[in-house]
Amino acid sequence: MGMHELLQKDPELWDLFCRKEEYQSPLRDKHNRFPYYASSCRDIFEPKASEYLVKNGYKVEYPEGKPFAVCLTHDIDGVYEPVQDKALRALKHGAHARFSEAYHSVKQMRSKKIPYVNFEDIMELEDRYHARSTFYFLALDPKDQDFSYNIKDLEHELGTIKDRGWEVGLHAGRKGSSDLDELKNEKKRLEKVINNSVSGCRNHYLKFVVPDSWEILHAAGLSYDSSFGYADCTGFRNGMCHPFQPFNLITGKSIDIIEIPLVVMEDSLFDNYMRLGPDRAWEVTRKLIDTVARCNGVITFLFHNYSFVGEQRKFYERVLQYCAGKEAWMTSGERIARWWKQNGKI
Numbered sequence: 001m002g003m004h005e006l007l008q009k010d011p012e013l014w015d016l017f018c019r020k021e022e023y024q025s026p027l028r029d030k031h032n033r034f035p036y037y038a039s040s041c042r043d044i045f046e047p048k049a050s051e052y053l054v055k056n057g058y059k060v061e062y063p064e065g066k067p068f069a070v071c072l073t074h075d076i077d078g079v080y081e082p083v084q085d086k087a088l089r090a091l092k093h094g095a096h097a098r099f100s101e102a103y104h105s106v107k108q109m110r111s112k113k114i115p116y117v118n119f120e121d122i123m124e125l126e127d128r129y130h131a132r133s134t135f136y137f138l139a140l141d142p143k144d145q146d147f148s149y150n151i152k153d154l155e156h157e158l159g160t161i162k163d164r165g166w167e168v169g170l171h172a173g174r175k176g177s178s179d180l181d182e183l184k185n186e187k188k189r190l191e192k193v194i195n196n197s198v199s200g201c202r203n204h205y206l207k208f209v210v211p212d213s214w215e216i217l218h219a220a221g222l223s224y225d226s227s228f229g230y231a232d233c234t235g236f237r238n239g240m241c242h243p244f245q246p247f248n249l250i251t252g253k254s255i256d257i258i259e260i261p262l263v264v265m266e267d268s269l270f271d272n273y274m275r276l277g278p279d280r281a282w283e284v285t286r287k288l289i290d291t292v293a294r295c296n297g298v299i300t301f302l303f304h305n306y307s308f309v310g311e312q313r314k315f316y317e318r319v320l321q322y323c324a325g326k327e328a329w330m331t332s333g334e335r336i337a338r339w340w341k342q343n344g345k346i
């Protein structure tokens with residue numbers, strides 16, 4: 001019996017899995033997202049749907065007999081922070097400098113060591129724990145909202161990431177996350193730079209509308225997505241800690257895309273949302289890892305490239321250390337999606 005058939009046997013879990021309440025509730029935050037605080041499901045830390053599946057015979061195996069998987073991801077929102085600051089200051093002080101005019105190419109800046117072009121450093125750190133990960137890059141046009149770097153200027157960096165066996169995915173812009181033509185343009189732009197196809201996506205700001213976002217991602221030709229999680233809280237948005245094929249309650253059909261649900265974003269834990277100190281943040285994270293390990297599931301982490309300094313870097317390394325100690329398969333979204341498809345776990 002497939003995952004959907006099993007879940008349909010329990011109407012309450014099926015509604016949770018499909019996120020029925022999000023079809024019905026008009027409540028949205030300032031980024032037009034359905035927030036955890038609007039959800040009637042208050043046990044976000046329990047993957048109820050996955051637990052039910054496991055209890056009813058759903059079994060997953062991973063390469064080399066690993067007990068569970070960790071999907072490591074990085075959204076690259078910016079690479080030129082110091083220059084951006086300069087541009088913003090200029091705008092604030094009335095200078096008529098347009099953002100794009102204040103932007104410099106990587107070639108000019110590379111010699112000065114740009115702090116956020118730290119992909120090699122991140123890969124070195126992950127490699128120490130035999131981990132791989134995904135870097136999701138914006139591929140915006142200079143006139144787009146949120147444009148902060150030109151993807152063409154990162155050709156060298158993207159080549160290195162791919163050559164080393166890490167994944168380059170698409171970080172869909174705010175418009176692209178809800179506009180099919182725009183999403184296709186962004187995907188094409190990125191594919192041109194890497195001279196290869198892109199299979200995975202994460203939406204900027206974790207913008208996500210159930211079920212429309214999945215339909216758009218599928219129509220744009222993406223194989224998997226990892227945007228589905230809450231910004232305002234860590235945990236399991238639809239009770240799943242396994243990748244799954246979404247189901248559209250309006251059309252009554254499955255959507256042909258793999259969702260690898262996002263469980264932990266560092267910005268949720270720290271300053272912006274949950275506002276936890278490092279000890280409490282670790283406590284919450286460790287419990288989530290243990291829960292996913294118990295279900296033989298997949299736990300997805302999002303750590304932005306700007307977080308690889310100080311306490312947050314240490315926190316990330318702690319995650320790697322802990323998961324390595326539990327023999328987890330730590331890898332990219334692409335590899336997990338491929339594994340899921342090959343093993344018929346949808």
Ligand SMILES: [Zn+2]
Nearest residue numbers: 075077204205
């Ligand atoms: Zn982003």
